[in-house]
Structures are given as structure tokens and as C-alpha cells.
Amino acid sequence: MSEDQTTAEPAGAAFQWAKLLFAVFITIGFFGVIVFLIVYGKPAQGGDALVALAGSLATAWVTLIGSYYRTWSTK
Numbered sequence: 001m002s003e004d005q006t007t008a009e010p011a012g013a014a015f016q017w018a019k020l021l022f023a024v025f026i027t028i029g030f031f032g033v034i035v036f037l038i039v040y041g042k043p044a045q046g047g048d049a050l051v052a053l054a055g056s057l058a059t060a061w062v063t064l065i066g067s068y069y070r071t072w073s074t075k
Contacts, residue, residue: 023064030057 033054042051 003050025067026057026060030061031053033057 033050037054042048048052
């Protein structure tokens with residue numbers, strides 16, 4: 001095992017569960033905000049903050065999916 005593989009991610013079942021829960025919460029939040037915006041539209045008050053939240057969640061979701069694919073491709 002190379003040094004990059006040993007320092008890239010901490011080992012252990014607890015880390016894997018945390019990563020899975022993080023992925024689930026981000027995915028639910030991202031699609032929840034998107035569905036809310038589609039169904040109800042952008043609210044007059046606080047709508048810009050909701051759109052910014054959707055953008056932040058989209059960035060986190062894309063990073064998370066990229067992380068999973070990077071992890072799967074190295075196995």
C-alpha cells in the first residue's frame with residue numbers, strides 16, 4: 001500500500017458510516033430543496049437564500065459523488 005493510499009482516508013467502520021450518513025443527508029437536502037423550488041417556486045422573501053442553499057448543496061453533492069467514484073476506481 002502506498003503512502004497516498006494510507007493518508008488519503010482514515011480507516012475504520014465509523015468513518016465509513018459517517019461518510020454514508022453525510023452522503024444521505026446531503027442528497028436528501030439537495031433534492032428536497034430542488035423539489036421545493038419546483039413545486040412552490042422561489043419565495044418572495046428569503047428566496048435568494050434558498051437558491052444560494054441549493055447551489056451550495058449542489059456543489060457538496062457533486063464533490064461527494066466525485067469522492068465516491070474516486071474511491072471506487074482505486075479498488
